[in-house]
Amino acid sequence: MVAIMRYLTLVQDEILAAFPAGKLPPTDKVSLRDPEELAPYLKEPFSPGWKSVYGLPVVGQL
Amino acid sequence: MVNPSGLLATMQVDPFFEDNAVGRLKKEIWEANEPQIDAWLKEYGTPSPCEWTKPGSYIQTTVRHQVEANRRNNDVVLIPLGCTENHGKHMVSAADTLYVSMICEGVRRYTAKRGAPVNLALPPLMYGGHPYHHMGMPGTVILRESVVRELLIDVMLGLWNDGFRKQIFVNNHGHLWMLEAALQEFCKRYQLPGIYRVMDWHRAVREFFRTSDAGGEYETPFIHADESERNRCSSSPAGTSTPRWIPIGAPTAGAKARAISRSRSRAPLRGWSGRRRRGIPARPGAPWWRSCAT
Numbered sequence: 602m603v604a605i606m607r608y609l610t611l612v613q614d615e616i617l618a619a620f621p622a623g624k625l626p627p628t629d630k631v632s633l634r635d636p637e638e639l640a641p642y643l644k645e646p647f648s649p650g651w652k653s654v655y656g657l658p659v660v661g662q663l
Numbered sequence: 664m665v666n667p668s669g670l671l672a673t674m675q676v677d678p679f680f681e682d683n684a685v686g687r688l689k690k691e692i693w694e695a696n697e698p699q700i701d702a703w704l705k706e707y708g709t710p711s712p713c714e715w716t717k718p719g720s721y722i723q724t725t726v727r728h729q730v731e732a733n734r735r736n737n738d739v740v741l742i743p744l745g746c747t748e749n750h751g752k753h754m755v756s757a758a759d760t761l762y763v764s765m766i767c768e769g770v771r772r773y774t775a776k777r778g779a780p781v782n783l784a785l786p787p788l789m790y791g792g793h794p795y796h797h798m799g800m801p802g803t804v805i806l807r808e809s810v811v812r813e814l815l816i817d818v819m820l821g822l823w824n825d826g827f828r829k830q831i832f833v834n835n836h837g838h839l840w841m842l843e844a845a846l847q848e849f850c851k852r853y854q855l856p857g858i859y860r861v862m863d864w865h866r867a868v869r870e871f872f873r874t875s876d877a878g879g880e881y882e883t884p885f886i887h888a889d890e891s892e893r894n895r896c897s898s899s900p901a902g903t904s905t906p907r908w909i910p911i912g913a914p915t916a917g918a919k920a921r922a923i924s925r926s927r928s929r930a931p932l933r934g935w936s937g938r939r940r941r942g943i944p945a946r947p948g949a950p951w952w953r954s955c956a957t
Contacts, residue, residue: 604868
């Protein structure tokens with residue numbers, strides 16, 4: 602149990618070191634969506650300009 | 664002893680660990696003594712009863728303003744995944760879900776002490792998907808695969824919408840392929856930036872679960888020996904055998920685990936108890952949430 606708890610701690614530490622809280626991998630590197638279109642959805646919920654992800658248009662295979 | 668390139672030797676003939684952050688972490692634990700293991704367990708507040716109802720432990724049991732404050736410091740969310748499964752008469756059917764929840768809770772307690780607690784989502788799969796050889800077992804409740812997949816996709820989307828965009832599925836049950844499928848489909852369908860991971864926790868630290876026939880200290884293979892071998896468990900009350908649900912001689916998850924373990928083990932494991940590494944005592948009659956099989 603020590604091993605997995607310390608392993609998970611390391612995983613979350615490394616994620617946060619690469620992408621601190623609120624930061625994400627760049628849209629154009631990981632998504633087919635237009636970065637400008639997606640920008641409002643990436644904001645903190647309820648912050649100015651934020652949009653809910655449930656309003657995003659469908660992309661890809663239907 | 665010759666140290667293969669890129670690998671770290673231990674005080675034993677085997678195993679070797681990779682020379683990276685994970686390997687160095689495992690080597691440190693592998694070579695730790697009992698007081699050090701106890702000290703680490705204490706840092707994580709382990710053992711501890713499950714915290715499903717504890718205020719402030721899970722996103723769903725934390726007041727909203729605190730959820731938002733926590734997320735601004737740490738937006739990683741651990742999502743424990745288990746099932747409802749008959750593990751034998753000496754066990755409860757939520758064992759998998761309870762184990763993995765308590766692991767994640769330990770990580771939350773530890774990171775909270777450092778000032779930025781990781782977030783926990785309540786287990787979305789109190790039932791679970793199951794492999795075909797579980798079909799028909801009383802006490803095991805089986806969700807169809809499409810339900811598991813779509814439920815997890817919806818959970819991922821909802822958490823993402825709330826700003827939890829670094830999501831780690833921590834799995835304690837034999838439905839890994841459904842979790843991987845859910846993650847893949849989520850990424851294809853929504854095309855949302857984030858960090859998405861799924862792991863079988865026992866595979867992430869598999870070196871610590873060797874069986875006695877491979878030189879380790881475990882009586883049964885970790886990977887659900889209970890399906891075919893639960894009667895071997897020393898904690899089973901006498902006369903509580905449960906019939907097999909797969910043909911004798913058929914390949915089992917347990918057999919596979921033993922084969923893997925054998926292939927990686929060439930020397931007896933000496934030293935301290937593997938159970939203590941997990942915070943689980945070996946004695947019969949211990950509380951169910953600290954007992955033998957998983």
